[in-house]
Amino acid sequence: MFPAFLTSLLLTSAAIPAAPTDWRTPFEKGNGNTTTTHAECIRYYQQLDTAYPEIQLREAGQTDSGRPLHEVVVSLDGDFEPASVRAKNRRVVFIQNGIHPGEPEGIDASMQLARDYVQKKELRQQLADVVLVIIPIYNVDGALNRNATTRTNQNGPESYGFRGNARNLDLNRDYIKQDSRNARAFAQLFQRWQPEIYVDTHTSNGADYQYTMTLIATQKDKLHPALSQYMQQRLLPALYGGMDKKKWYLTPYVDFEGRTPDARGLVGFLETPRYSTGYTTLFNTIGFVTETHMLKAYAPRVRATYDFLDLLIRQVHQDGAAIAQARTTAAQQTREQQQFALGWRLDTTQAEQFTFRGFAGKTKPSEVSGLPRLYYDRAAPYTKSIPYYNTFRPTTTVQRPRAYVLPQAWGEVVERLRLSGVQMRPLSADTIINGESYYIQDYKTASRPYEGHYLHSQVQVRPVQQPRPFLRGDYLIPLDQPAARYLIETLEPQATDSFFAWGFFDSVLQQKEHFSDYVFEDIAADLLRRRPELRVQLEAKKKQDPAFAASAAAQLDWVYRQSDHYEASHLRYPVLRVL
Template sequence: MFLVLLTALLASTRPVPEPAAADWRTPFEKGNGNTTVTYRECIDYYQRLDAKYAEITMRPAGATDSGQPLHEVVVSGNGLNDPAATRAAGRRVVFIQNGIHPGEPEGIDASLMLARDLVQKPALKKLLDHLTVVIIPIYNVDGALNRNSTTRANQNGPESYGFRGNARNLDLNRDYVKQDSRNAQSFAELFARWRPDVFVDTHTSNGADYQYTMTLIATQKDKLHPALSAYMTGRLLPSLYQGMEKRHWPLTPYVDFEGRTPDARGLQGFLETPRYSSGYAALFNTIGFITETHMLKAYQPRVKATYDFLYLLLQQLAQSSDELARARAEADRQTAAQQTFPLNWQRDTTRAETLQFRGYEGRTKPSEVSGLLRLYYDQKVPYTKPIKYYNTFRAGVQVQAPRAYVLPQAWTEVAERLKRGGVQLRRLSRDTTLTAEAYYLGDFATSPRPYEGHYLHSRLQVRAEQQKIRFFRGDYVVSLDQPQRRFAIETLEPQATDSFFAWGFFDSVLQQKEHFSDYVFEDVAADLLRRDPKLRQQLEERKKTDPSFAQSASAQLEFVYRHSPYYEASHLRYPVVRWQGGALETMAD
């Protein structure tokens, strides 16, 4: 009886074996070529792979605004699914993110097939000797659950798909730095843990009509660290373009242009600032790619092109893994010593390369809606012609890196975002007064309408001033002696394009908290001018050079007030200060 019970117990703990002829086709492969998996089908398929293959691990990786978890799938030789173990083994990490816009689902279906093939096909399995692949099955879980067949009005299939906005109606490809969504918060922590060498974000494009099934955004070469840029432009991109051409998926840079059609004025390089996925990745010396399959091509070839690109990318990275490792190490080494950092970039319209573009002739005809002329692309008139490609960018505002920033603990939402990005924060162990460089915020522009939940600031002017400022026990010290150096600078320097100031996290300092009653301050101002001849002289000079000021009693009173001890020193003073040296380390935990 004991042996019977023991045998039954052992049998109950063994995994149920797969049938001899297990069907590993994905839902896309089982369909008619114009269907994409649902969220549940996607997760179930990865769970099945996880249960079957030691090389595949799927686990929750944080929350999303939908209430469902974000998942990470790790595909790795010998089952190494830990970032530290992966780095110790000398493997390069490739991070593939799908479904940020779930109405653009090619990468979701392609990655399911790729993960399976990496463990089932010997030629692909060899790639895992050099690489670990991390996959986010569906990033915008919220949008994937909001399934429909109509919101992608310009797109040729699939039959049904998810929605672009997440549960808070945020476009997650504008949320990387500001991290309003739980999705972005979870992503930032996951990305910081893995700190991948190469990042891929899969999409479908809108815009012009042309012959290509796929276009490609690579990290803007001038923004990427030079060591990585040289590897990307000299080795990786040529291999990808050649490989895709051989597979009959010719590539071109993302079709972004001014004018009526792409051939009118040429293509413009896409400047992906840190609000975007690849721009965020570049802050950490990670090469980024955004695949953009063309909306008007049938769904099946779009999935196939995405699969082939991902496979080719893994193949090329495995072949050049040592070269990539050297480029990444050199980029990290130089970034640690770098002193001058650009905060924004401008396209150089005087420099362009020429590329052969495969398009369709753009023509006009009367609109059946308005009766007026409308644009259409005549697919009966394809062309291949040389066009200009403007992809050189120059640094605009630049800044010298301080030794550290000091962030008052009141700004917890900023501290949290820094931590999620992997920045190590220390706390002051006692109250202290620091002599540091403070910015006063001058002129800037603010968007008249909200953009992704914020009124964005831009074109900021600042004035720097050395001041003695009181800080308190628990305030944050953000040392720049760490790998996240560039991320900290581009978020905490207020003039940076996607700084936390630009996104409105410090807006309360823009409002003055104290003022004066004019009839009371008139006497105070008169006394100030009697006791301060220099201030009197400044007032008189301003009246001589500014007639409107000379005719305004309120403006003159305001001038005296702002140059008096009564004016609050914190008004328009940016809360984060730049610290250059001293004994601060001894006061920080």
């Protein structure tokens, strides 16, 4: 038997209930103007993972900081495998936070969201056929570079991460070029999950207005029509209406030309594939970028982000069948589509009217320069109808080839295609393939670097039908695959964010062999004697171009380029189009 005092002690101890777990996030424990650190964020998700079988935290690749990129999966039946989830016909909502860690609302809101969706019965029901995938902090590198000063325009939080990553890259320009390990890890994670809906959480800069949140939806004309119709007619009205009921009135992202938003109206944001939602659109995923307003207090910005994500999940749960049907249609029609747009232009003749809640833009003398400066008068709010221009027309289109052939020498491009789920078949033997080659006729190059590259634009090509030799191990890339649109917008050099535009093929732009003029003079004269039609072309060009006629060097170079001595690979784009 136990001694009496020990028995009493044991009974007393048993009667003391265990202290309840404090599930408040670091943000909720703070003063409303603080955001979690990277370490606190991951530790919180680890606690959720331990306590709830419906949540799993796992590493999803590396970042440039040397730290892992994490994913959090919330799945009611504990199924965390993408292929299995898709086989069960569940919709996937993919939320990415902290691409710019100085814009951390989504980081804090998602921590609360993951907790609430397993703890609250009413919210759990929304996940009956929906799986959440959350990147807690995408730019881990920038989150570790914490400060309180670089977000000059922003009203809180007290401290935050830095926009650039460990290589000073803006990761929201890196989805095609994938210079960062972060972007390469993201591509693999995105391709594994193939989500129906993608959300990238941000904080805006720019004008002052009454809204706490603005929204970028995938540009409707770039999205496949079946998905665009669902988004425009059902999803966006539900999101705008739901946020209105919560008094978080929404507006399209406040991008405008002119001094203030009401001067000429808002302009739709054309997200090319360098951006997150531009990349995800290539795979028939509906994308959103939430942009809370920089000048509003931090706590309402977090709450608005939470409410938007909650509304979105509810709507996906409600519309699961419609979303699946629209995406199936998009996938089937993309496989059959023959013409693809490579460039877009805003149609300024098309506008819809939108009721905008702004503040009057006024001027007063600057205390710095003494000259007039702009300010927004919060004592002068207005609600007025303004135009919203969001119709874009294709400027360049291309006929879909049957396949591309990519030499294995271009390993950086091969790697990026693989990361984005492209199906490629290496040639089993050296061979000759007939197809269409592009010769680069003209292009413009930026005078300053942009995200580590000198971007090319206004690319003009000359197509030539020709047989070309390829080696065993070079890649045949059929277009009959889900990545067809991605392939066209990366491998057609005229596309805005093609691999050519980003400089991955620049070495073909340099001539490797040349001639000494005093040696080639005799060879050129002999060539003109043997090919009199070439002499006729030369004389005609001299008559048309006085500067050419006055330059012996230009004429000799012209003859050289018509001869067999000129290298066939100069200015020839390496990728062959098989028609």
